[in-house]
Amino acid sequence: MANDGPAPGYTRWALRIEYDGTGTVGWQRQNNGVSVQERLEDAASRLVADAPVMTATAGRTDAGVHAAAMVVQLDLPETAARDARQIRDGLSFHLKPHRIAVLDAAAARPGWHARFSAVSRSYRYTILNRPTRPVLDLDHVWHVRHELDAEAMHAAARFLIGRHDFSSFRASSCQASGPVRTLDRLDVSRSGVYIHIDATARSFLHHQVRNLAGSLQMVGCGRWPVERMKSVLEARDRRKAGPTAPPEGLCLVGVGYPEDPFS
Amino acid sequence: MANDGPAPGYTRWALRIEYDGTGTVGWQRQNNGVSVQERLEDAASRLVADAPVMTATAGRTDAGVHAAAMVVQLDLPETAARDARQIRDGLSFHLKPHRIAVLDAAAARPGWHARFSAVSRSYRYTILNRPTRPVLDLDHVWHVRHELDAEAMHAAARFLIGRHDFSSFRASSCQASGPVRTLDRLDVSRSGVYIHIDATARSFLHHQVRNLAGSLQMVGCGRWPVERMKSVLEARDRRKAGPTAPPEGLCLVGVGYPEDPFS
Numbered sequence: 179m180a181n182d183g184p185a186p187g188y189t190r191w192a193l194r195i196e197y198d199g200t201g202t203v204g205w206q207r208q209n210n211g212v213s214v215q216e217r218l219e220d221a222a223s224r225l226v227a228d229a230p231v232m233t234a235t236a237g238r239t240d241a242g243v244h245a246a247a248m249v250v251q252l253d254l255p256e257t258a259a260r261d262a263r264q265i266r267d268g269l270s271f272h273l274k275p276h277r278i279a280v281l282d283a284a285a286a287r288p289g290w291h292a293r294f295s296a297v298s299r300s301y302r303y304t305i306l307n308r309p310t311r312p313v314l315d316l317d318h319v320w321h322v323r324h325e326l327d328a329e330a331m332h333a334a335a336r337f338l339i340g341r342h343d344f345s346s347f348r349a350s351s352c353q354a355s356g357p358v359r360t361l362d363r364l365d366v367s368r369s370g371v372y373i374h375i376d377a378t379a380r381s382f383l384h385h386q387v388r389n390l391a392g393s394l395q396m397v398g399c400g401r402w403p404v405e406r407m408k409s410v411l412e413a414r415d416r417r418k419a420g421p422t423a424p425p426e427g428l429c430l431v432g433v434g435y436p437e438d439p440f441s
Numbered sequence: 442m443a444n445d446g447p448a449p450g451y452t453r454w455a456l457r458i459e460y461d462g463t464g465t466v467g468w469q470r471q472n473n474g475v476s477v478q479e480r481l482e483d484a485a486s487r488l489v490a491d492a493p494v495m496t497a498t499a500g501r502t503d504a505g506v507h508a509a510a511m512v513v514q515l516d517l518p519e520t521a522a523r524d525a526r527q528i529r530d531g532l533s534f535h536l537k538p539h540r541i542a543v544l545d546a547a548a549a550r551p552g553w554h555a556r557f558s559a560v561s562r563s564y565r566y567t568i569l570n571r572p573t574r575p576v577l578d579l580d581h582v583w584h585v586r587h588e589l590d591a592e593a594m595h596a597a598a599r600f601l602i603g604r605h606d607f608s609s610f611r612a613s614s615c616q617a618s619g620p621v622r623t624l625d626r627l628d629v630s631r632s633g634v635y636i637h638i639d640a641t642a643r644s645f646l647h648h649q650v651r652n653l654a655g656s657l658q659m660v661g662c663g664r665w666p667v668e669r670m671k672s673v674l675e676a677r678d679r680r681k682a683g684p685t686a687p688p689e690g691l692c693l694v695g696v697g698y699p700e701d702p703f704s
Contacts, residue, residue: 196573196576196577197576198576198577198579244577246577266572266573267572270573270574274574277576277577277579278576279573279574279576280573281571281573308544309529309530310459310529310533310542310543310544311533311537311542313459313460313461313540313541313542314459314461314507314509314540314581314692316461316540318577429577
């Protein structure tokens with residue numbers, strides 16, 4: 179992490195981007211499909227006469243997961259002088275017709291890194307809780323037919339707040355060095371036919387929010403009593419927890435830094 | 442309107458349906474593309490062994506306009522006995538993969554007609570008001586880049602409430618017998634980057650909500666003073682009003698009846 183500044187001859191920009199993860203392999207470049215990163219780097223390269231560019235993100239999202247406000251760093255050649263508005267609008271233009279666009283752009287402060295400087299990530303997981311399948315919300319919600327008790331889900335979420343070993347909610351593919359995380363927020367609320375699960379932490383394990391949503395749903399539908407969440411957490415065993423909720427209900431809604439990169 | 446009951450041998454069902462108007466020609470059957478009506482009647486016909494079925498709606502929507510809660514009547518052969526849940530789920534099944542589904546179904550009360558019994562229609566028009574084009578809301582908002590003053594728009598809307606000659610906001614294609622309507626609600630509010638225009642009336646002229654939205658936007662961006670809305674209304678001249686706002690921002694959100702058909 180020592181040499182995380184821009185390469186010589188490059189300047190770093192902070193970007194806040196919105197994307198629809200439907201049909202992508204997620205944020206990160208992969209061989210098996212189109213990633214948000216590849217599309218963003220292609221657009222940025224066109225902005226600077228096809229010069230090479232580099233990006234890094236505050237957090238990777240999986241295939242089908244969305245972002246309303248992901249923060250990304252973009253290192254551009256210094257020779258391609260641009261102002262923040264040109265970067266924002268030029269990138270959004272070159273990103274057409276893909277469902278990715280730049281909401282904000284700003285010159286990064288010295289030493290700022292999209293990932294290593296971030297102190298919090300916030301996600302919203304949305305369940306559409308009604309008998310009928312999603313139409314206007316297609317690809318943006320998890321459809322759960324049986325009625326869920328949001329208050330019970332919220333009560334169960336109380337056991338998960340704070341610093342814990344989250345092995346029960348960690349994907350086997352997780353590459354993090356350890357299973358301990360501090361969950362600062364996990365609120366469950368109902369708004370009409372929608373159930374919102376709002377989660378904030380400094381960082382999350384792979385699939386953690388989706389695994390939490392899957393277990394909260396077990397409480398919501400009455401198959402688990404509220405207190406079972408405590409024993410599931412303490413088991414530190416992925417097999418004791420509920421299923422992984424599908425990706426389309428998940429949206430990254432914010433990344434926190436000690437200083438707002440865009441103010 | 443005298444013989445608006447179901448045909449002999451048919452029973453009438455009330456349906457509440459949700460649909461995404463993107464890529465359709467709107468509610469009504471037409472020769473130039475696929476309509477919501479055609480898809481619903483095709484699905485209903487499959488539900489009753491390909492017998493003929495008939496539908497009518499509380500209101501027609503244009504190409505690209507959405508509905509969160511449209512009310513439709515469906516006349517099915519009496520021989521095809523079904524209960525309300527079977528109708529709801531069976532229709533939604535046969536409507537796949539189209540972006541149309543049935544939220545509620547109920548046997549209609551005697552004399553009930555989806556259109557003629559309705560006493561109010563409610564629409565929401567949504568503007569995404571930010572520099573960057575829509576991504577997560579693509580095809581469901583009108584994108585307006587310049588900042589809008591929602592309070593000024595709401596103040597201008599006060600001139601439009603009540604019974605008026607709405608010729609200034611009436612499409613030339615409007616087939617209504619007269620231009621007088623009573624607007625019961627026209628509220629403009631901001632929620633973050635969204636501007637919501639909520640309109641309710643017993644009935645609307647063709648394009649009336651979109652034409653109202655287009656003129657309110659002229660106030661919101663500062664090109665018109667608030668008071669100009671009064672003179673535009675009084676001119677009874679479509680050419681004096683603002684542009685027709687695009688269809689994708691419009692959604693029918695409710696239809697009112699003296700008795701709730703679904704309770």
